[in-house]
Amino acid sequence: MAPLLSVEELSKSFAGNQVLREVSFTVEPGEVLALVGENGAGKSTVLSLVTGLLVPDSGRIVHDGAPVSRAWSPHRARAAGIGSVHQELSLNPHQSVAENIFLGAWPSRRGLVRGRDLAARALPLLERVGLDIDPRTRAGRLPLGCRQLVELAKALAGEPRLLILDEATSALDEEQVGAVFRAVRELRERGGSVMFVSHRMAELFAISDRLTVLKDGAVMATREREQTDHDDIVRLMVGRELSDLFPEKVTGPTGEPLLRARDLTVDGACCAVDLDLVPGRILGLGGLQGQGQREVLRALFGLARHTGHVTLDGRPVRLPSPRDAIRHGIAYVPEDRKTEGVHTARSVRDNLALPSLCSLAPGRRLGTVDRAAETRLVGELVERLQVKATSPAQEARRLSGGNQQKVALAKWLPTGPRVLLLAEPTRGIDIGTKREIYHLLRRLADDGLAVLVTSGDTMELVGLCDEVAVLYEGKVVDRLTGPALTEERLVRASVMGTGMGTDPDVKRVLAPDADPKTEPGSVAHA
């Protein structure tokens, strides 16, 4: 049988930077093809070429037996039966779920689109992706996971013969991923094809029939799922064995905590959270998605209004704004790096220099930036974190996700932070860069920083952290450390909302005490 889609020797470069080199592969009718590769390997670029968002420099795309026309566009791709869910969400937050699902193809009678009609047609599609919501809800009111499923419903609305899922499961919990898989299998049974991109290896193996591995913009190999395994794929992706994903943990007694938080409360997000951040240690915040992890970090960085007592070095501190937090040596690498982590329109150089402007532009220079010092600083950081940029002048938005994340982290280092807060530090990042970030965090901890990490990835928390506090509905329900820190116990505490705790004597050491002598000053600002 002729392939449904065949990609033939596609090449593409951006501003002289070749991201795809003669990529070829095929998608057969009724199969699920996984595209695998590290960040920046070119997966999203290939998919954008197929869906008409980008135009190739050379090579061609053959769909349904005929090469696609020169004027290939998202409009034509959709009309030709290619549905897609992109990494960046395409919903209009101000319109209803139903209006979004039929975006651009609203069913109308005599030119008029009837809201009731729209909602009725949306319901079976929402059911197919396992969503039980009112189709008249505004899309912007839904949580991230639901929005991603609405995207899928939208792609399915066009009755596609080829469905493209680019990181379509990144914000979903296991149940929702199950719903996506059901929709994919259903489509496959009807003879449709799916191209699937995900960073979660388990998902790739659970759903795909074949896996095509991309590395540095070229196809390394295509493997049948039965004839390969995780190690084989990872080897192809990174070109080497990856045994030391996580660095060695430290052992020995813990020191005095640097930052203590008591009764930290953010309205509607977390309640009476106690945390001790110890220099040299990495503390994790675990739990299901959205149990208040993010708000704890935002509160400690002065981004969220909070009440409670926070002491630094035993002295009470107030954290009403990020400016105050930074002054106290607290650095924050946010979850959404494109809006809060880096200035995407500015260069790598500007991004890295921004937090250090005070020292780069001292009063004796009348507030002008010392370019030589800036160049030195940027050069050191790029070297130290191995940021892959064509030059320091490259715009941050042109970097791959992993390198953007490195910039978001690196920019704080020259300010000499003592506390490092990271939210989902490796979300959507390839495994090679993940490893680099894990080792970097451990080195920073060894240098005396206190590190706090939130993550939805259980393996990451267990592999990286010295201790993990599990949040459930805004409260710490368990603290795991040492031998008690296992994926099984972490998942159990996250799901059950109750902890068995570590064994009693360890717990006494770890559980933050309420010693009246060190009772921090009362801080409450609203």
Add this chain to the structure above:
Amino acid sequence: MRDRITSAVRGNTDLVGLLVLLLVVLVAYQHYDSSLLDPASVTILSAQFLPLILAAAGQTTVMLLGGIDLSLGAVLGLAMAVFATYDAHGAAGVVTAAVAALCAAVAAGAANGTLVAYAGLPPIVVTLAVSFLWSGVTLIVLPQPGGHVPGGLVNAYNNGWNGLAVPALVVALVLAAWKVLRTTRYGLALYAVGGNEHGAYASGLHTRGTKIAGYALAGAFTGLAGIGLAVQTGSADPTIGTPYTLNSIAACVLGGISFFGGVGRMRGTVLGALAIGLLTNLLLFTGISPFYQLIVQGVILVVALALKTYLTREAAV
């Protein structure tokens, strides 16, 4: 009945603040001019406010697309000049003049839209640049104030036609037409492109076509506003359109149209334009110096907007 009232209030929380402002202005107005709600006053006031309301409707269309039209005043002046210069006599002449003026305005709007859609320039730059262009064209059509509008038409517009307030009818028609437009595919596309342009493009929408049509529609509203202004004053002035640019933006913002596109409703804009018109009149009544009138008007607008932002933020939580 009660349910209908509560649901009507729920569906219009964004307009509550504006309605309160309007009520305050109306009560104060009543104090100075007790004949405010007489049919004659309504006719005269609607005749006076129609150009601003229609101009604001045009601005709304552009702002919903995520753009802004700084050439609105110039296009309004152009339509006005074309209409009055035609020197119409009789019904057929008036219709021809109106069609010519509308065509000029729609063409200007479509040109704006094409430049925004294809040149990839920010709307604020494009419309600022072309505003000089249209001002120049207007001056070629009509170098100094003049032109002619049939007296019967002027009288019917300003004093009512068989007891009907024609301008108020026009506004009602525009609101009704907009309600229908919102339920067409095009109306949904307009809001979709304004709310998330890249997403709309990636979903296969003709974002460029939607933009061009939107700017052309704005041109139609602006052209109507220009014709209205010519009929109201009985002649044309090539430079009279300028203040409408900023006033229309103020009316939109007051009416809850987002600067970022995709959010807002036409009824909000109409109320916003009414509030601005009434406020200007009210300040005239008070008899304070025109310089202070401007200051007071500015302060009231800032306070109203700050209040509205505060109220809607509370409502969103």
